[in-house]
Amino acid sequence: MAMPEKPDMHSEKFLHSLMRRQLRLSITCASAFLVVLLGLPLANYFFPEFMAARVLGFTLTWFLLGIGFCPVVWLISSYFIRRSIALEEAEVREVVEGDKRGAGDE
Amino acid sequence: MNIDPYILAFSAITVIATIWMGFWAARRSKTASDFFVAGRSVSVGWNASAISGEYLSAASFMGIAGMVMSSGYDALWYPVCYACGYLFLLLFIAGPLRRFGAYTIPDFAEGRYDSPLFRKIAVIFVLFIGFFYTMPQMKGAGVTLAYIFPGLPYQAGVVLVGAVITLNVALGGMKGITLVQAFQYWLKMFAISVPVFVLMAVYGDYGKQLNATQSSNPAAEPAALTRKPLPEKAPKDETWLSPFGPLTTKAAKAAKIPVPRTELISRLDAAGYSKTVFPALGFNSEDTQTNYGLLGSSSRVSVVNYFVAARLAGNSEVAIYIAPDLTNRVVSYPPNLSIPAADFQKTLVEIFKTNGLRLDVLNDEHVVVVDRSSQPAISATTSLPVQSVRRYSLLYTYSLIIALVCGTAGLPHILVRFYTNPDGVAAKRTTMWVMILIGVFYLFPPVFGVIGRNFMPDLYNGLSGVKGTDGIVLKLPTILHERFGALGSILSGITCAGAFAAFMSTFSGLLVSMTGALAHDVYGRMLKPKSTPDQRLRAFKVATVLIGGIAIVLGCFVEPLEINFMVGQAFAIAAASYFPLLFMSVWKRGMTMPGAATGMLTGGLCALFSVTLTNFSNLALDKGPMGKIFSGFAPLNDYWAHHPLLRILCEQPAIWAVPLAIGLMAIVSNLTRDRVPPDIRMKMLVLHAPEKLGLKQEYIQEHHGH
Numbered sequence: 001m002a003m004p005e006k007p008d009m010h011s012e013k014f015l016h017s018l019m020r021r022q023l024r025l026s027i028t029c030a031s032a033f034l035v036v037l038l039g040l041p042l043a044n045y046f047f048p049e050f051m052a053a054r055v056l057g058f059t060l061t062w063f064l065l066g067i068g069f070c071p072v073v074w075l076i077s078s079y080f081i082r083r084s085i086a087l088e089e090a091e092v093r094e095v096v097e098g099d100k101r102g103a104g105d106e
Numbered sequence: 107m108n109i110d111p112y113i114l115a116f117s118a119i120t121v122i123a124t125i126w127m128g129f130w131a132a133r134r135s136k137t138a139s140d141f142f143v144a145g146r147s148v149s150v151g152w153n154a155s156a157i158s159g160e161y162l163s164a165a166s167f168m169g170i171a172g173m174v175m176s177s178g179y180d181a182l183w184y185p186v187c188y189a190c191g192y193l194f195l196l197l198f199i200a201g202p203l204r205r206f207g208a209y210t211i212p213d214f215a216e217g218r219y220d221s222p223l224f225r226k227i228a229v230i231f232v233l234f235i236g237f238f239y240t241m242p243q244m245k246g247a248g249v250t251l252a253y254i255f256p257g258l259p260y261q262a263g264v265v266l267v268g269a270v271i272t273l274n275v276a277l278g279g280m281k282g283i284t285l286v287q288a289f290q291y292w293l294k295m296f297a298i299s300v301p302v303f304v305l306m307a308v309y310g311d312y313g314k315q316l317n318a319t320q321s322s323n324p325a326a327e328p329a330a331l332t333r334k335p336l337p338e339k340a341p342k343d344e345t346w347l348s349p350f351g352p353l354t355t356k357a358a359k360a361a362k363i364p365v366p367r368t369e370l371i372s373r374l375d376a377a378g379y380s381k382t383v384f385p386a387l388g389f390n391s392e393d394t395q396t397n398y399g400l401l402g403s404s405s406r407v408s409v410v411n412y413f414v415a416a417r418l419a420g421n422s423e424v425a426i427y428i429a430p431d432l433t434n435r436v437v438s439y440p441p442n443l444s445i446p447a448a449d450f451q452k453t454l455v456e457i458f459k460t461n462g463l464r465l466d467v468l469n470d471e472h473v474v475v476v477d478r479s480s481q482p483a484i485s486a487t488t489s490l491p492v493q494s495v496r497r498y499s500l501l502y503t504y505s506l507i508i509a510l511v512c513g514t515a516g517l518p519h520i521l522v523r524f525y526t527n528p529d530g531v532a533a534k535r536t537t538m539w540v541m542i543l544i545g546v547f548y549l550f551p552p553v554f555g556v557i558g559r560n561f562m563p564d565l566y567n568g569l570s571g572v573k574g575t576d577g578i579v580l581k582l583p584t585i586l587h588e589r590f591g592a593l594g595s596i597l598s599g600i601t602c603a604g605a606f607a608a609f610m611s612t613f614s615g616l617l618v619s620m621t622g623a624l625a626h627d628v629y630g631r632m633l634k635p636k637s638t639p640d641q642r643l644r645a646f647k648v649a650t651v652l653i654g655g656i657a658i659v660l661g662c663f664v665e666p667l668e669i670n671f672m673v674g675q676a677f678a679i680a681a682a683s684y685f686p687l688l689f690m691s692v693w694k695r696g697m698t699m700p701g702a703a704t705g706m707l708t709g710g711l712c713a714l715f716s717v718t719l720t721n722f723s724n725l726a727l728d729k730g731p732m733g734k735i736f737s738g739f740a741p742l743n744d745y746w747a748h749h750p751l752l753r754i755l756c757e758q759p760a761i762w763a764v765p766l767a768i769g770l771m772a773i774v775s776n777l778t779r780d781r782v783p784p785d786i787r788m789k790m791l792v793l794h795a796p797e798k799l800g801l802k803q804e805y806i807q808e809h810h811g812h
Contacts, residue, residue: 015787018794023693026197033193037511041503044349045496052348057313061349065182066552070545073190077541080197081534088530088796095799 014095021087029080036072040065112592113254116599120293120606125274127286128614150532154539156284159291161188161520161540162547163239163612164246167294167605169670170548172576174555175565176668177353178346181555183506184670185548189541191514191677196537199515202692202793204533210619211518211684212627218691219699220783222631227703229627231683231710232518236620236653237660238676238717239612242669244268244661245576246609249669250602253580264661271610272654275617276647290611291543297604298550301583301597305557308586315556319343333560340566346559350499354506357757358498360743361750362487370472373484379427379474427484428475490750501761502754506674509760513677516684519619530797554579561585576669580605617654624649663735666728667721675717682763683710690771695790698782701775709767716756716763 044051044061051061058066166188173181208214212232216225244264251263306312318333336343341352365373374381466474468486490498514520558565558578562585565575579601586594625646630637637645664672687706690697723743725736746753755762775782783789792805 010787010791012787015791015794019693019790022201022794030194030197033190033197037190037507038504041349041500041507045500048348054317057311057315057317059179059316059347062179062182062316062347065179065186067549069186070189070541070548073193074538074541074545077193077196077538080193081538084201085531085534088798092796092798 018091021091022084025080025083025087029076032076033073036069040069108256109254110595110598112595113599113602116596116603117250117254117606120603121270121610124286124290124607124610127289128274129277150535150539152284152288153532154536154543155288155291157287157520157536157540158543158547159287159289159294159611160615161544162291162294162608163673164243164605164609165670165673166548166551167298167608168246168249168576168579169242169668169673170551171554171558171579172574173353173668173670174552175558175575175578176341178341178351179349180351180353180503181670182552183503184510184674185551187507187510188514189545189548191511192537192541192544194511195515195520196534196541199688199692200521200533200537201530203521203688204530205795205797206789206793210622211516211521211688212623214691215687215702218783218789219697219702221699224699224703226627226632227707228687229623231679231706232623233620233653234710234714235518235676235680235684236616236623237657238679238714239673240616240657241660241664241667242672242676243609243613243616244657245664245667245669245672246605247613248661248665249577250580250605250609253577254602260665261662265658267609268613268654268658268661271613272617272650272658275614275621275654276650287611287615290607293607294604295543295547297600297607298547298554298579301601302550302553304586304593304597305582306553308589309557309561312553312556315553315560316347318560319347334563336559336563337566340559340563350496350503354499354502355495357502357746357753358490358495358750360747361490361753362747363490363750364748365486365488370468370484370486374427374472374474377484378430379484380430381425381427426473426475429477487748498750498754501751502758505754505758505761508764509674509678509681509758512681512685512760512764513679516680516688517677518680518684519615551579554582558582574668613657617650617657620653621646621649624653663725663732664721666725666730666732672721675721678717678758678760678763679710679713681760682713682767683707686764686767686771690768692793694772694775695786696775696779696782697771698775698778700778700781701771701773704774705767705769705771708770709763712766713759713763716759720753720757 040061051059053060055063166185170181170185173184203214206214206217208217210232212225212228215228216222244267247267248260248263251267252258252260255263306315309315310318340346345351464476466476466484468474468484472486474484555575555578558575562578562582565573565578565581568574580598583597583601584594586597625642625648629645629649630642634641634645683706686709687702690705691702719739719742722736722739723746725732726739726743727733728736788801788805792801795801
């Protein structure tokens with residue numbers, strides 16, 4: 001009797017869930033990045049006075065783009081890296097445990 | 107020549123040390139596989155430094171500062187996106203490609219579609235992107251040498267540096283060894299940051315420097331530092347400091363849109379012009395004036411009539427407005443004029459000229475005859491309203507962002523190094539460190555631009571070429587001369603050393619990857635598949651010299667173009683060709699070779715063609731020798747003036763070329779569904795399943811079992 005929950009590495013279902021989970025993580029991180037990246041020009045366009053306010057000598061928009069931008073991206077990428085490593089480990093665990101169970105079954 | 111000994115010494119030491127390290131390291135790792143494996147023995151930190159060292163080119167080291175100085179805020183998008191592009195690479199491409207085990211993009215193209223043919227197609231873009239990327243490196247070299255040896259022509263610098271690096275690569279140095287590249291990163295980091303800290307300590311910090319740009323606002327508190335006066339050519343503080351400044355609004359500001367027809371006519375009437383309407387005669391180059399009768403014997407009107415017909419062939423009628431005071435002078439032209447059609451228009455312009463008259467063609471139907479000395483009293487065109495300029499500028503900004511972010515993920519020489527880590531986890535940590543190392547580096551170049559605006563505004567007077575703002579990183583430290591003597595020279599020497607490190611490492615890296623493509627793929631696989639190793643080695647050397655030579659020739663032409671701008675174009679081409687290929691191949695299983703090839707070729711070639719066109723029209727504007735060489739493209743600038751949107755889309759093609767490539771890939775793949783590789787599920791598994799599951803091994807065994 002084949003166990004229904006045993007993930008077969010070569011099955012269509014496994015590939016599907018694999019790609020879906022990875023893509024979901026990537027798209028989540030990409031959206032966070034794109035909101036910041038594409039939002040800044042919009043803020044410049046619609047709120048020019050506000051973005052020109054002075055912060056420590058910089059204009060707000062210069063400060064955000066010239067200094068504050070990279071740290072935000074670092075946060076996103078470090079989140080992605082931690083999550084994707086965890087995701088891979090979970091996937092491996094699933095397959096290995098599934099194999100063990102499958103082996104014990106026979 | 108007045109050569110500063112400090113500057114010369116620091117530069118010479120860098121060049122010699124780089125070449126020596128290259129040969130030293132090359133001796134220690136003889137085989138080609140060492141090149142890739144070398145990284146496995148080094149830590150994440152070293153490998154991250156090496157990737158960063160290879161990535162930071164003349165555009166990063168010199169170009170950003172130059173562009174921030176010349177264009178202000180908008181130029182900041184370049185460093186930010188150069189650094190953040192890695193995130194896209196990390197999110198969508200790096201992991202799967204690493205698992206697939208393809209070392210280069212052509213390798214991947216072949217493996218993913220089981221198609222040696224596609225590999226050959228994909229290899230073309232290594233050369234296209236490579237040449238676009240080498241041009242700004244050559245410009246960096248020309249500017250730096252012209253600075254170290256005052257009076258040396260730009261072209262001489264390009265040839266000298268290009269020849270030295272080409273020879274070095276041909277002889278086997280600079281194989282892209284991890285250690286050398288890592289060293290280059292720290293050299294560049296040191297060379298850009300130390301002068302910035304010293305300059306900020308003496309003249310005031312980053313924020314204080316930027317605060318000085320409030321001069322236009324008298325209500326602001328008096329600036330804490332005294333700037334040098336800005337020359338005429340410098341952009342005004344307000345536009346320089348704000349978004350949607352000179353860089354992104356250039357095309358829209360140059361635009362001339364037609365005045366509505368009715369308004370034009372009422373303006374002409376109000377100014378008292380006398381109007382005559384003529385049927386326009388067709389006139390093409392095959393006709394001669396004999397078809398139309400001798401001009402000399404006809405009435406005064408015929409001169410105008412023929413001219414206009416020649417100029418505006420295609421319209422049914424033409425209205426000619428003659429300025430109120432001139433009606434009697436239109437008659438004077440020499441009798442018995444007999445000229446071939448080809449010269450017709452030119453000769454008529456001459457006739458008008460000698461008689462002190464000028465024809466202003468307002469638009470397709472309206473011509474004004476005025477006195478030559480008078481200003482154009484009536485203009486058929488007007489500039490764009492401020493709101494449209496801002497809207498176009500926003501579009502430009504977005505297209506630029508797309509080009510830079512997607513382009514980073516599609517650069518041919520970046521992906522290789524992700525394999526020099528022992529495992530996927532280390533590769534990811536490396537990427538994280540690369541983003542930090544690069545991000546920190548990019549904080550510094552804009553500071554040069556800002557301080558340069560305050561203290562070296564003379565550079566604005568030579569906006570293009572060797573004397574333009576691209577040299578600010580090299581020259582700025584010398585302002586310390588007046589207070590600290592030799593310190594200025596020493597720091598300037600240090601930035602020169604950094605510049606050498608920047609263009610030498612990137613040019614060498616590009617030369618190696620382009621030569622590899624040419625010698626390995628074109629010669630080794632297409633021309634002579636049965637060549638011996640000796641022949642291949644010779645082919646490698648010939649290819650190096652050939653590509654180095656082409657890069658030098660191209661580099662000689664680009665003096666008037668900004669370094670950073672050109673690198674941005676290389677990114678745009680990569681974004682429209684390799685990025686869609688990688689992205690779609692990794693995530694869409696229904697992709698086929700014809701689909702991938704169609705999308706990549708169409709997107710990439712369209713981007714290549716449109717940015718080249720922009721460059722030609724820019725070069726035609728140059729006041730130096732390049733303007734003469736490219737003068738044939740000057741009419742293009744008139745065309746751009748009437749179609750600012752087209753100009754923006756040509757200058758920054760990513761916003762349409764990337765979706766075009768992706769769309770074509772999806773559509774054509776769908777049409778050629780039957781050509782999806784048969785083992786596609788296995789391929790997708792290898793791309794996405796964790797490396798620990800060992801699917802790669804299984805895949806290789808299956809593949810060899812065929």
